[in-house]
Amino acid sequence: MTKTAPTHVSKAEFEELFQTVCNWGRWGTDDERGTLNYIRPEHVRRAAALVRAGRSVSMAVPINTVAGPDNAHPALHYMVQAFDVHSDRGEPQFSMDFLASECHGDCHTHIDALCHIGYQGKLYNGKPASAVTSRGPTLQDLTAYAHGLVGRGVLLDIPRLRGVKWLEPGEAVSTAELEAAEQAQGVRLGEGDIFVFRTGQHRRRLELGPWNNGYDGEGKAGLSVDTILWMHERKVAAFFPDGDGETVPSNVEGIAYPIHTLQINAMGMACADSLQFEELVKVCEEEERWEFQVVAAPLRLPGGTGSLFNPIAIF
């Protein structure tokens, strides 16, 4: 079990990983649900059966309107109208607001549609990347997720395993560590599960303030790229990390975000980004379990390549 930076992966090795985990055609040539196909009715039912305490907890970061090193495109939030104290004539008054945001901001909890990533001219399932133009995608948009992601969430809490507050930027998590976390928490990630992966990035932000976690800054902690084989074998349905689950900088030659590329483009995996689990870990510790029902519903945005959302864990 190592905490050090991941070993170097060549472009050829990456292509081999891509071929190994590739799900193109697995669920039909026009499939847009990808690994969500692993979630069958019995998984939904069993996930709901985990609701015993009657508690729910958000896994979203509050929407951030303040520019910062990790928030180059802050959300815009304005009042459309407040109450008008000068013209109050005893009738009800209505306050209203307006929200605007990019849908894939590093600082905002969001889900990616499968059309989010093109690789070598192709989308997931081998569809042509030319389906995504300046007017939006004609396929693999958010529509596939319109009825929400519902299933069992399993949190693997790596800082808990390591006995640290958070992983430092650049650190990578190996398959061995993921399995050690399973053992430590008494849980096993399996077919149709939503993999909730914690590096503690948001706790670090809360305690130390925002930092530039991009390629031109300090980077971030995430998974080692070879864990993709483990996710593939385990038949993971969806991936919910804090940060985006990637180490920055990447250890793959010439590929900045190899895990996203493999997950979304090769596997058709539903991937969310930039969640936070600081409230969740407290509930897990109190309930002494790291599995729960997850219900996560992107906005119903036709042509959306992604959506801010507020995924909920229910115990």
Added chain:
Amino acid sequence: MTKTAPTHVSKAEFEELFQTVCNWGRWGTDDERGTLNYIRPEHVRRAAALVRAGRSVSMAVPINTVAGPDNAHPALHYMVQAFDVHSDRGEPQFSMDFLASECHGDCHTHIDALCHIGYQGKLYNGKPASAVTSRGPTLQDLTAYAHGLVGRGVLLDIPRLRGVKWLEPGEAVSTAELEAAEQAQGVRLGEGDIFVFRTGQHRRRLELGPWNNGYDGEGKAGLSVDTILWMHERKVAAFFPDGDGETVPSNVEGIAYPIHTLQINAMGMACADSLQFEELVKVCEEEERWEFQVVAAPLRLPGGTGSLFNPIAIF
């Protein structure tokens, strides 16, 4: 059981209704959860136990970027970047988009925060309406709903009861009809339940096209104002209507939206607006039940007076 327009309610009668259903102080002077307090852990547990078929269905209208008589403020949706076919060098490319919308549009499924309505200088729980300024609210914002609304949803389908496709604009639904619908569907709305109320407005829109459903147009169908007493007695936790559950024009003297005012301002009820149940009713008919788990999570927007969202029913 009448389908005719509601009888006239005077301002004095409205004030009496207000006093009768008023929950101010009921859950403490600083309470911001209002009728969500009716949902106790056992309700959450029992709601989850309704998940037997393993099916989920959205109750949201797809986000609408086309201006129309019921969509004066269309959402804005632009690509931040598409794939650049001219500069493809074999690396992953990322498509990204941008979404902007008012949070209380008639054409967009959304939830209202309790600070959405001020009446006679007060918010819910007697707090001063001056807490909501042009910079946003300092209390009763979306924060109270951050961890989602989770409970049992009960659909009362009035067009089904009446044997019509939809209710016509201006028609009002009485308490007697609500109880007749319960009987016809074999379900009973009770403490801590989410009241899912269907007039068929969205089906009408799908079949006949958008119409001006406001005060300067043809209006819309909704509840008779006296049903508020029934909702109060039944201890309804939340209200999820298609349209906004109100008849337009209102039958209350000088009050344009009396039901919202009573629900939000007097009762502290979590109210959503402008849902659609066209997919839901099919599932209800197939499953032969009109109760289900509901998980509905507004965006986690501090200072929000409302939020677009995608509420999910799970069977």
Added chain:
Amino acid sequence: MTKTAPTHVSKAEFEELFQTVCNWGRWGTDDERGTLNYIRPEHVRRAAALVRAGRSVSMAVPINTVAGPDNAHPALHYMVQAFDVHSDRGEPQFSMDFLASECHGDCHTHIDALCHIGYQGKLYNGKPASAVTSRGPTLQDLTAYAHGLVGRGVLLDIPRLRGVKWLEPGEAVSTAELEAAEQAQGVRLGEGDIFVFRTGQHRRRLELGPWNNGYDGEGKAGLSVDTILWMHERKVAAFFPDGDGETVPSNVEGIAYPIHTLQINAMGMACADSLQFEELVKVCEEEERWEFQVVAAPLRLPGGTGSLFNPIAIF
């Protein structure tokens, strides 16, 4: 002098017009100013010499936030903050707002950058249309107009000539009519001039209300396509019409907006859209002249394909 719909122009005739008026290479292979090159210092000086009365008048339509048949994408205008009467402690308070708009709306006075139109894979001057991607243009953006358009404006007022309030949708204006208007007004459009062209579209809107002036509606009045030869011979520097100067529907086979295409793509002409001259015509009549200094400054938006602006006529 005809008021009837224009005679049909074939695709081949259009291509011949294109070749005839084509300015590619005329001002160098990397030129981005196009017909603005016609404006030399003496033109600027002579235009300023027209300022004798000391009056200025806007040629812009007020920004429109109300959706309508000619305003599918209304501008968004919100207060960022108003004065807070509840917290006034005797210090200055600042009101601030926010504006958002598409840059080429039919209902908003704007200028087009030369990169606005691609035709058969090319931009003006033969540059590749691939220079404009989802991330914006890499050339022929608003930068060429950063220091404003300054010159002599000449108004040709066709409703005045015809003795009508406005031209009806679909009507076309011929070269003969343009010359008749010159004669009637005692003015001659010449090298380096800004051609201010009035159909009365905005007056019609003010009196009769908005109408759908697009291809799926009633259309609009504009120039006959062959007037492009006249504009080319006269060495017009810029084109400022109410509406967009085109008849809708077009009389050119397979080309929806032939005049814009010839002006921008073939000639490199600075073209504005959707101005209004209702205030201007009053001043022209009072001053008894139809020539004036024009100063028109787009926003200084790098990468802009167009900009809302407020062009000013000075007498």
Added chain:
Amino acid sequence: MTKTAPTHVSKAEFEELFQTVCNWGRWGTDDERGTLNYIRPEHVRRAAALVRAGRSVSMAVPINTVAGPDNAHPALHYMVQAFDVHSDRGEPQFSMDFLASECHGDCHTHIDALCHIGYQGKLYNGKPASAVTSRGPTLQDLTAYAHGLVGRGVLLDIPRLRGVKWLEPGEAVSTAELEAAEQAQGVRLGEGDIFVFRTGQHRRRLELGPWNNGYDGEGKAGLSVDTILWMHERKVAAFFPDGDGETVPSNVEGIAYPIHTLQINAMGMACADSLQFEELVKVCEEEERWEFQVVAAPLRLPGGTGSLFNPIAIF
């Protein structure tokens, strides 16, 4: 002639300045043009007569979409559509974009409407500040500037006088220095003139990068507050500074932006903010004069409290 920080001004002295320069009622009780009333037709004519070289130059900073210490609210600029290479059928294609921005950003050249500042419950001319609510102002909005600001601009270039590249944050410019600059440049600011005031802030930004020029940062250079008396005596019509013409921090007790408050609220002066003169100074040196025609047209935004714009100097 001092470069040191300004001497302290008490609240009482500020109130005395306010009374001394107050123009309330001077041009009628409902006047909204304020000091623009100083510009009479002969001033407009004389300004135009300065156009001899036939050159125009922008005084605007390019719109900035990159967040930074002086750009907390970056503008948003997206393509609505680019050219679609995949569907090119030989017809013209149109590229279009979208722009959104707050109207008073420190990093964006803009003009303030008179309703921008309320002081002790009043707007300019003694109108009630309650006219500005969350829905916008009902008076003193941009409408007063709809037909543009047209007149003589006089640049006073303080770094040139001092022989430095720029003034450092916190430095204040005295009346004596303004008059010394006049003498050095052979120009005199007079009735109806537009006062173009250069501290070199933008040059500093271009060379050293953005800095936090607000109260929580390093501050900025500007005028000493007592120069307001000189502007009043000289009957200045409008104020066009780089930065906002204020020293930050202010030397007035309890008033963060005293000069703006006196200019806008007491005098009714048309004030722009955050211009840049780096191109202008080159032209001034070449033409050996520091006076020129200015034409500056805010967007025609009803209810606007301010507007991005691109003011033009013409020589």
